[in-house]
Amino acid sequence: MTDTLETTPSATDTAARGPIPLAPGAARLLIAAGAVGTIASTFLSWTWTPDFPGNLTVYGYPAGLQTLALVAGALTLLYGLTLWNVPGLRQLNPRNATTPIFFAALSAFAVCWFTGIAIAVDLGGLVNLDPGAFVAMAASALPVIGALALPHPAPGHGLRGYLAKPDQPRPRTLTPLVERAIITAGTLLALVVFTYGIGINDDDSETFLGFLLVVVFIAWALIHAGLVDTYATISTRHKGFATTLAFAAAVIFPFTQTNDHNANIGVNILIFATVALGLNIVVGLTGLLDLGYVAFLGVGAYAAALVSGSEYSPFQVHFGFWAAALTGMAASLVFGVLIGGPTLRLRGDYLAIVTLGFGEIFRITVNSLDGDSGPNITRGPNGITQIPDIKILGFNLGDAHNIGGFTLGRFANYLFLMLIITAIVVLVFTRAADSRIGRSWIAIREDETAATAMGINGFRVKLIAFALGASLAGLAGTVMAHVNYSVNPQPYMFAGAAPPNSAFLLAAVVLGGMGTVSGPLLGASLLYLIPEKLQFLQNYELLAFGVALVLLMRFRPEGIIANRRRQLEFHEADQIDIPDQKTLPDEPAVSKAGA
Structure with a gap:
């Protein structure tokens, strides 16, 4: 043989x-x-x-x-x-x-x-x-x-x-039923792998x-x-079916856990991922380098904390969750417009420096509104504490509930809420990216001068991206304030604090894949889960992820999950097939000396 x-x-x-x-x-x-x-x-x-x-x-x-x-x-x-x-x-x-x-x-x-x-x-x-x-x-x-x-x-x-x-050879054409079975098997495998990893x-x-x-x-x-x-x-080919299965797998996840701490990790991953998706609109679709994006998360969290009935809030009001969420989104949107108005006429490094400065201004401001350096609104470094749990239709997310023989704790309840919010953000992202304004964002990212010459109002388009990304971050900040029972200025810095901060949010987008939906979700999961499980890395997080980003930029600059267009751009040289000289008999041979 x-x-x-x-x-x-x-x-x-x-x-x-x-x-x-x-x-x-x-x-x-x-x-x-x-x-x-x-x-x-x-x-x-x-x-x-x-x-x-x-x-x-x-x-x-x-x-x-x-x-x-x-x-x-x-x-x-x-x-x-x-x-x-x-x-x-x-x-x-x-x-x-x-x-x-x-x-x-x-x-x-x-x-x-x-x-x-x-x-x-x-x-x-x-x-x-x-x-x-x-x-x-x-x-x-x-x-x-x-x-x-x-x-x-x-x-x-x-x-x-x-x-x-x-x-690789061209994939065989399979029947729709077989392809859906493959998607189901892949989703179950991903759920098993994630459940095993988070359960360690x-x-x-x-x-x-x-x-x-x-x-x-x-x-x-x-x-x-x-x-x-x-x-x-x-x-x-079966995008809707795959998305539905992924959402179903996320719903099943809390039922596989006996420790509510793992559900807490899942909630924070979803918050981190949702904010990263909002940043992906600004960075991945529009091409604007925003180094102070975490400030929008903080604006939403503080706005919700002030109107959610905390006894430490100077405003003695108690909005329902959806009203508080709209308040947080509106505050972040206004903050985004106020920042974007005077700064979005800048480009490149200048825009990055200005956004970094505004992020620091926000953190210093909430630190100063303590009653001594300024009016007593945010209680300074102490933050706003004792934020009550969310109640939706009489359902208190802070209480444990039994469903079908399974006990779902507080964080499992918030995980389900964050799944709904993540689905909303994914829907907004995909619909916006596929719309006329989304194509304008991509045109601005590729070449702003050419896009402007073709009639696109660059400033208005970028301001819409900034405002939309800010409002999505504010929505996630609303939930984060209730999950943590409190808000304080420490997390809202460029780097150094536990995620989410601006450096880790940007790393999640770049690591996962700019311009995609699943890329930031994967990047946020990795960047949150790895430090959580590897406690000895907590003092070297920036070093570890800096090395990871250097290696990624060297070997896969388009990110783990690549946008097809950006992948072709980064590997343009690989797509050019230079014919062998022997296949061109009519062309005169060029010697190395002549070349």
């Missing part, structure tokens, strides 16, 4: 041999044997003491990081079997490419070796490792060696070939780091296999 690696059409047909000289058959055996060994090791004890998080001392079933190693080993085995033409697995790697197998193997290798090193460091030496850990570390290295023995992927040599995404204890940073390693490398493998692009294409 002819070797599969030599007969199967793939992206590596013309590639050089891998960096490790090994026969293709032996490479396949190494990958399969190493994956099976990794899976088997998860049923052994990895350490003798339960002092390490996850209790890895039990034989017979995996726990903690062993579960992650089991998942990574199983995926490595599946991708290894694609080399053997196992029926039903062909679609996992349509081009029979090397890189998906390599990154799947790296996921198992990373989590096994990270766990072994963490046990040795945390407990004081290699003596604390049981045989299962050594088996896992040795077995997980075999698929990496086998993957490196496979044909080296083009283009070029060395690391670049492994980082370059292989060309805040003091169990080792398990969360292992979770991140596995998710990153597996996602990388799926991207290089073309499955992510295929899923995105299918979701685009």
Whole structure:
């Protein structure tokens, strides 16, 4: 039988041999044997003491990081079997490419070796490792060696070939029912992954780091296999169905949690994401660099706090939630117009500096309205406290409720409210982006001078974007004030405080993908969840995310979830197919010296 690696059409047909000289058959055996060994090791004890998080001392079933190693080993085995033409697995790697197998193997290798090193460091030496850990570390290295023995992927040599995404065949046309089933499976998988990650204890940073390693490398493998692009294409064809399923998954999430603290994390992620979506109108669609956007969130939060019945408010009024929300939106909108009016005639760095200054002016102002430096309105650094919980149609969101045998706590109630508000903001964003004014924003972003020459009133269009983004931030600020029971000036600075602040909001938009809906949602989730779970990073958040942004700008400047137009702009050189000189016989040859 002819070797599969030599007969199967793939992206590596013309590639050089891998960096490790090994026969293709032996490479396949190494990958399969190493994956099976990794899976088997998860049923052994990895350490003798339960002092390490996850209790890895039990034989017979995996726990903690062993579960992650089991998942990574199983995926490595599946991708290894694609080399053997196992029926039903062909679609996992349509081009029979090397890189998906390599990154799947790296996921198992990373989590096994990270766990072994963490046990040795945390407990004081290699003596604390049981045989299962050594088996896992040795077995997980075999698929990496086998993957490196496979044909080296083009283009070029060395690391670049492994980082370059292989060309993918055109996705097959499936029936609508099958495509909807794929979307449903993908949504359920995303819900399981998110639920597992958010359910990791805040003091169990080792398990969360292992979770991140596995998710990153597996996602990388799926991207290089073309499955992510295929899923995105299918979701685009069934956009309404995919959006409905995503919303349904978010509704199901509180019912999967027994700890209301996880629902609290979900509420704050949605608040952060909603504000990031508002900023995406200003930055992603219109191209205005706003470094003081968090001030609009603060205006909405303070306005709602002043009219929601707090005994520390100088205005003894108690508006209902929707009236308070409209008040917060209106105050932020007015504040946005007041800022945008005199500043939006500026461009680029000048606009960024002015907006940064206005953000600081807001924070200093609310700090000064304490009765000593100015009128007693915001109580200065003490803020406005004891903001009552929201009541909607007699339903108090501050009380626990039983629904279908499930107990939903206070934060779960606010999570449902934020889901409604996030849906409203997403609807506003998409409708505005697809409208005439949205096309004007994009024209301003691409070239303001050309847009103005074509008859677009640049100042008016930018002012509308500023005002709309500010009002959406004010709506999120209204909920945030009630969730936290209080508002104070500390969070409303450019950087340094816990998110949301202006630096993290801007990072969420850039990291997730400017001009998209799901990009800021993903970026906000990552930027809020990672510091929450990795407590030791709290003093180095800006350093960590600065490094992440540098790497992102180098390797994927369009963001994790790219807007198609911006992706083509950032990778314009990759889209130009320079023909081979041999295909142009009528053209005179140009020597290097002449060139």
